Amino acid sequence: MSVLTTIEEIRAKARDGLAEVRNDAExxxxxxxxxxRKSPLMSALRSLGKLGPEERKEAGRAANLLKTQLDQALEExxxxxxxxxxxxxxTAGRIDVTLPARPLPEGRLHPVTQTQRDxxxxxxxxxxxxxxxxxxxxxxxxFEALRIPADHPARELMDTFYIxxxxxxxxxxxxxxxxxPNQIRFMENNDxxxxxxxxxxxxxxEATDPSHEWMITQTEVxxxxxxxxxxxxxxxxxxxxxxxxxxxxxxxFRCDFFRFVEPGVDMAIDCFLCGGKGCRTCKKEGWIEILGxxxxxxxxxxxxxxxxxxxxxxxxxLGVERIAMLRYGVDDIRHFxxxxxxxxxxx
Ligand SMILES: [Zn+2]
Numbered sequence: 001m002s003v004l005t006t007i008e009e010i011r012a013k014a015r016d017g018l019a020e021v022r023n024d025a026e027x028x029x030x031x032x033x034x035x036x037r038k039s040p041l042m043s044a045l046r047s048l049g050k051l052g053p054e055e056r057k058e059a060g061r062a063a064n065l066l067k068t069q070l071d072q073a074l075e076e077x078x079x080x081x082x083x084x085x086x087x088x089x090x091t092a093g094r095i096d097v098t099l100p101a102r103p104l105p106e107g108r109l110h111p112v113t114q115t116q117r118d119x120x121x122x123x124x125x126x127x128x129x130x131x132x133x134x135x136x137x138x139x140x141x142x143f144e145a146l147r148i149p150a151d152h153p154a155r156e157l158m159d160t161f162y163i164x165x166x167x168x169x170x171x172x173x174x175x176x177x178x179x180x181p182n183q184i185r186f187m188e189n190n191d192x193x194x195x196x197x198x199x200x201x202x203x204x205x206e207a208t209d210p211s212h213e214w215m216i217t218q219t220e221v222x223x224x225x226x227x228x229x230x231x232x233x234x235x236x237x238x239x240x241x242x243x244x245x246x247x248x249x250x251x252x253f254r255c256d257f258f259r260f261v262e263p264g265v266d267m268a269i270d271c272f273l274c275g276g277k278g279c280r281t282c283k284k285e286g287w288i289e290i291l292g293x294x295x296x297x298x299x300x301x302x303x304x305x306x307x308x309x310x311x312x313x314x315x316x317x318l319g320v321e322r323i324a325m326l327r328y329g330v331d332d333i334r335h336f337x338x339x340x341x342x343x344x345x346x347x
């Protein structure tokens with residue numbers, strides 16, 4: 001077999017072998033097999049000396065050309081493998097920014113808290129400060145100081161939970177039935193003018209039904225200053241109604257009776273669902289009562305050391321759950337405190 005034929009065979013084999021190479025180790029094995037000292041190519045080069053001058057010249061050229069080509073192919077393959085390795089590393093560490101994000105569990109405010117905050121904002125915007133006080137209260141602040149003596153029938157309507165303190169009957173402790181005690185505490189320690197709201201939980205000892213809970217959230221409002229009139233009360237509460245139920249609301253005030261105000265009023269808004277025509281929410285009335293209010297009874301001012309001949313004041317009380325029920329169309333107050341996430345996640 002001629003040397004030239006051998007060289008062609010070596011070339012073909014080397015080419016096929018190189019195509020199979022997948023990594024650096026295989027490339028080295030290929031190099032040793034094709035160009036190493038014991039390779040067919042080296043043997044062919046060593047055997048050139050045995051040939052005649054013409055044949056040697058031609059075969060020598062072909063063998064050297066092949067060696068150059070193989071060196072070049074080796075270099076190219078080495079580079080290709082290197083690039084592939086870099087790409088592989090990059091791909092492995094790459095972040096796919098097109099992947100959709102995993103949703104994080106999202107908390108939200110309780111609907112009563114949301115409404116409470118809106119109420120607070122409406123008054124803070126009108127210059128009121130927020131005052132908080134104890135939920136376990138002295139009987140005096142909850143009743144007597146607010147003109148509800150021990151033998152008064154209003155006590156029955158406000159039956160609450162008493163804290164058992166055996167032997168100590170002078171200062172009974174109870175869970176407050178309204179946040180009005182905060183107003184008394186505030187007036188005891190501050191001179192007029194007063195502009196405060198008292199948000200917080202209050203308690204009644206009663207059976208629950210769709211419109212009654214034993215714990216409800218209240219916000220009580222108190223303003224005392226020289227020259228305050230029912231007009232100030234109406235203006236302040238009208239602004240609240242518009243913020244809670246829409247700017248185009250109308251309000252209606254009617255006489256009502258509460259122990260600690262004189263005169264007392266209830267405030268209603270025109271029904272925001274039917275526009276006053278009458279529907280289920282407004283019980284066909286066209287109006288919805290949302291709070292009670294009035295001018296602070298002069299006796300209470302006097303008890304607090306405010307001269308009722310100089311100062312007048314107005315007060316209002318809101319049931320926050322009731323407002324929230326109206327705003328969100330909730331038909332049972334008990335839903336708020338059953339901790340049913342299917343209910344709470346709607347807000
Ligand atoms: Zn209506």
